[in-house]
Amino acid sequence: MTLDRRSLIGAAGLALAAKGAVAAEPSAPAHAPAPPRDVTRTLARYVVGARFEDLPEAVRREGTRTFLNWVGVAIGGSHHETLDVAVSALKPFSGPPQAGLFGRPERFDIMNAAFLNGVSSHIFDYDDTHLKTVIHPAGPVASAILALTEMRPVSGADFLNALVLGVETECRIGNAVYPDHYDVGWHITGTAGVFGAAAAAGKLMGLSEQQMVWALGLAASQPVGLRESFGSMNKSFNPGRAAADGLFAAILAEKNFTSSDGMIEARRGWANTVSTKQDYREITEGLGSRYEAALNTYKPFACGIVMHPAIDAAIQLRNENRLTPDQIRGVALKVHPLVLELTGKTAPRTGLEGKFSITHAVAVALVEGAGGEKQFSDRAVRDPVVTDLRGKVAPVVTPGVRPEQVDLTITLADGRVLTRHIEHAIGSVENPMSDADLERKFVDLAEGILPEAQIRRVMALAWDIGRLKDAGEVARAGVQA
């Protein structure tokens, strides 16, 4: 067997060699740019120092909406088979009953609770979205710190600050490597999310700057999730595991478990290893003045955003005209080509397939006035009234219609013609869901899982998160009795 450089010195040796402890490996090619400096440390310093008082009001507000939306989707997913399986698998290994699960009676140690709430909140793919990176920010971050908060009480203001800083961390790191990192196959919510969880948990633990550097380094060592897993339970696994892994990183760093100082930006660090693009300015520039957390969005409809303009238009015309299915003779849609490319299924057989059928989405929106998880259930796609109407929906690819637009025309049996143009669907950055919309979504998700009075109480506490004396109150209020 011929020995090569790697086997000869051993991994530790190559590392020390690269660090200059001994004669180094041949240096990088001459055309390579100078390595970026102190990216991890700059981010760590910001997270450690940032105060709730410094957060602009708009960022606090969006952080609160992010939190409320996450609580709703976590309750909504809590009795899905995915969570039943995970709970039963992990029960025998859990530590002390430190933290609860939304919508369920079981208690787990905080790392398992972070995992399970993180899984639950992503099951319907109905959580928040940072559209620039398609990161779902709340799952990894909120799941980690709410569990932690149950064990080590903190004020709601500190909690909200940590939530925003965690979202900031993951979305900025995501920006630095998107789209190459996502295109090659990573589920960016899990890979960037673990940094967000570590940063937010480390913030609440009061880590020093050096400890935060190590926490981010241990987070970098645990990227979670591949896109190939989409369509299986493994997809929801990813934000949950990112939450638990980030928490694990912070817990070790708090006791001075060391990592390297430049794990994000070093030559053989995270960004170079997981992406062909690295724009470190996205991480270090404008910290404390520009907030990615302010760009978070929430889905009004439980399906891909490509169908949202059409559903929005359908619901508007239905409600304004009090339409009933029997009144409708035909529905014409002018759409961008992507709509048919991605959601062109005409005969969906399951709720999940319904999420990829623009004709189903419009039909069920006209019948039920909504596009929630219930409208993408097996029940809904088999409803004879819906399937009948589905056959009357005719989407037509039309030049000049942008992806975020739609033109919807309904011809009624009495000859009237109703039209609606959508420029930006509800839920976009330009046309965000109102607080009342978020409440309706929350209630819709929680109904049938928690009693109505409890739903109202959890929602009120979530809205009030920034003012609570003890943030853990939300967790305790959201469990099943």
Place this chain on the structure above:
Amino acid sequence: MTLDRRSLIGAAGLALAAKGAVAAEPSAPAHAPAPPRDVTRTLARYVVGARFEDLPEAVRREGTRTFLNWVGVAIGGSHHETLDVAVSALKPFSGPPQAGLFGRPERFDIMNAAFLNGVSSHIFDYDDTHLKTVIHPAGPVASAILALTEMRPVSGADFLNALVLGVETECRIGNAVYPDHYDVGWHITGTAGVFGAAAAAGKLMGLSEQQMVWALGLAASQPVGLRESFGSMNKSFNPGRAAADGLFAAILAEKNFTSSDGMIEARRGWANTVSTKQDYREITEGLGSRYEAALNTYKPFACGIVMHPAIDAAIQLRNENRLTPDQIRGVALKVHPLVLELTGKTAPRTGLEGKFSITHAVAVALVEGAGGEKQFSDRAVRDPVVTDLRGKVAPVVTPGVRPEQVDLTITLADGRVLTRHIEHAIGSVENPMSDADLERKFVDLAEGILPEAQIRRVMALAWDIGRLKDAGEVARAGVQA
């Protein structure tokens, strides 16, 4: 904000689109080879079906040696600061005391125990090496299954079979992506190791073929470790976390937590995401006839392999001639250029720096007749007898000397000249450590941590692993009272 394909459909949508549930994304370029089929499933089927009875005797023997060496290094690292920190950090979150730690009194749930034993076994970088990939195979695999075995007793034969299959799994997957995967920055022991842990744990759990496919898929979702972490505690973190993550994957899969069916080979699966090279034949060809596990090697000396030929020669001449330091006038070494490039430090100040000093390594070997962890301690590099002799060691780069060779010449005060040529150092595939060598290494590592009688007992049980009625006996015998 302009929407793009990703934000429009949402991640789940793109996945289903890619799976053909709806009109697919633009297909891969015409020059791309046809995607490999059933790699994950072929491997899963093999692991599920393989029996201890089918293992060649040589493979059983190497598996036993792998296990014994791992127990020794895990005991050896058990009181290092790295482990003290990790134990104190994780204690508050541990589940029931299901499994012990080598060399320590604490008990943890099996996932935390797997992590901690995995960390411990890598601290000195003195564990086993699969030279083709520089994977350290035992850490992730043995740590996972020995913990599991304490909770769910299995025979030693089943244990040894699972250990071999886990090593086979990680080394074959490593072969498929090495060297590109390692060169870009991954710590391959952690990234491939998690598959080994999942496969071995899943084997002992009796997973079905489909469950094993899912376990491998959940493993693929959790690659652990970047080379930038080398030189910090984070390096030992990696095999430990790989052990725990693989166990976590198997535990979920056992309850039918699903993943995708082709997570290793799919277009956006593991191999394409983490490497520019994919040779799937390394995974699927010759299963059950060619064993990577038979190629495992063990380090006789606690440093990079580049120094091993010189240390080997020095110890041979010392012992054969009963040399004492005062007899030695000078030591000349003919070496390959890599030796000085990687281990050219002439005045090491710490034990760790001593691992990168060929002059120290030869001097201490001549004084103490060994190259163990004790010879690379702060004490050893500061020993005046050693430092004095160090100044008399003269390595010279010599054309024609290959990296695995050395020519060592000692000139004595009485005028005699002793020479030794090494073709393959002890510990190489061609010149493996004998069982007696492994025993001496084991004892050297365990001395001062466990009482002598206990060391002998643990070692005897480890040698006997394939015949034990209950494999967990080794774990129970190796803890500190």
